[in-house]
Amino acid sequence: MPVNRGYEHGGNLERAAEIFQKNREAFLDFSANINPLGIPDGLQELLVQSISRLTDYPDPEYKGLRRELAVYTGISAGRIIPGNGAAEIIALLFQTLKPKRVLIPAPTFVEYEQSAILAGAEIRHFELREAASFQPEIEELAAEMAQGVDCLMLCNPNNPTSSLLKPAELEYLIRQAGRCRTMVVIDEAFIELTEGSSANSMVKYVPACDNLFIVRAFTKIFAVPGLRLGYGIGNQDFIDRMRFRQQPWPVNNMAACAGEYLTKAREYLARTSAWLKGEKEWLYGRLGAIPGLKAFPPEANFILVKLLDGALDAGELHDRLGKRGILIRNAANFRYLNDRYFRVAVKDRASNLRLVEMLREELANY
């Protein structure tokens, strides 16, 4: 049976249903880091209306969507490229840039490495150390970058560590990168799910920095992983080259309509911030208080956790919780992590309580 790369990621309810012999609906899914507020009000109605547009080809220029994204991000439409999820933007970015060497701080989202390798790049990893809460030493990272690297690939906030680089640190890296002709790519898939939200974004630096490219997604913030909608922001020449390589109609009409609508969901973003601020700290505190667990301080809507007791590993914990209808992300397949680590999303209070109780039971029982 052929298997594509999605198999290795969180949120694979099909697979969980198979393994644990349950309906997809039976799971509380902490393995995918999706906004638990559900889809924004009005999106359902809008999508129903958009069905009438199925008999037309999408606009190959996606003018409407790009216009709304320009308003949402404060960047001109010519610097914006929509895509079939952030995954398409990342793949297309590497296919267009064709970097010889890509530097990737890790542990991080595995798609960067896989997409870069498929585009012919050699990968250099920069280890994010647990002792430093997975924060890179910026000068050290800049020095590594100066060693003949064409592209520095950052995930900010970083998945799975939930750590965040501040604009001043990123500004320094981008400036240093400019000196050695390195493209800095920042995947901001979770940026609206940090405290401060888009204030942590480097989008506003794009007009002044030709060597900066930002990847964004609707998936996490608007709870629409089934929609497949992402976008890239960069210098106009490079965006034009990407658009030339891209297939003519990468985003379907329903996703394009949804995207136009979601950029205006300001009230939803405010509710998200209000929920996240309290809930993230609450869950972090509760997880850290469970004997045998260490939680790393989260900057986004997910938390990396370490199993301190050597006996129970993340795979076993995943299986035990799965049987009880709770899905966590075993983080063993992230580079520099191992079977002592797992990742959980921050969900609503009732779900988070249930997770905490089950974890407490499993660790006590062991």
Place this chain on the structure above:
Amino acid sequence: MPVNRGYEHGGNLERAAEIFQKNREAFLDFSANINPLGIPDGLQELLVQSISRLTDYPDPEYKGLRRELAVYTGISAGRIIPGNGAAEIIALLFQTLKPKRVLIPAPTFVEYEQSAILAGAEIRHFELREAASFQPEIEELAAEMAQGVDCLMLCNPNNPTSSLLKPAELEYLIRQAGRCRTMVVIDEAFIELTEGSSANSMVKYVPACDNLFIVRAFTKIFAVPGLRLGYGIGNQDFIDRMRFRQQPWPVNNMAACAGEYLTKAREYLARTSAWLKGEKEWLYGRLGAIPGLKAFPPEANFILVKLLDGALDAGELHDRLGKRGILIRNAANFRYLNDRYFRVAVKDRASNLRLVEMLREELANY
């Protein structure tokens, strides 16, 4: 303003609305070759239901969709790869095969050439001659293929000529291709819109021919260009390699649900055949009877037409009809064609009548 490749294709209502200063809805669109029966019964309701699936990631294996496609095509699911429209399948095919030389009979759909070039291939064209009704001399094509060609790319029925190669001719080509280790790719995007429908398909040859790959689409037959759903059928090793290169979630949940449903729309396919049989011949006859026009015999739901009188060219005709709310496809940008050629879709009788009347008027007025 960055423009992607979709700009050059038919069905660009956004562009037409801009040029002719009309609403999209004001046009009778003969420029896109879409089934005029509209979307099948029940699809609207099914899509409304599928909205609830947006908060889940798609199944990265697309098991449900592949299972239904296996029933629809009679080929095992392991030989089937779904994609974000046939356009993604074609691009991914060339990126995976990495052919050095691709032989493309032309005039044909321009995406083959563009995707193959982006994957690093050199293109050889094989001219389809108007005098032979755009049918290739098969022995001659096979001889050309034997000259160090890695891949023969066919469109069957061919767009824009509406000509069709018969299974016996294709079987011969595939056998010859096997001897010189050439992959034969057949884009069957319009196969269900030929008389005989899937009886003209080469899908059934796939299990016995490792060097055969078929591209299929939902777009034309089910009137869903806004959905973006296509698939490829080939030998399992090659399909696995394509799936490995493909992004994890290429098809959104609504498109995947729609695809599962549409493979069972047998009654719709029967109605389509009944409409097409009569209407295609009717329109062909009427177009051919207009002084100054020559229509080429259509095997699919579209007709290539030549302007015999040297004064009015296809660009001008396109503009004159556009002002009156009728869109045709100026075929001047197809290789080996020029501004004497245009293409029209076969639509419902009332629309076709209007097209014929308008064409008659424009040619008489000139």
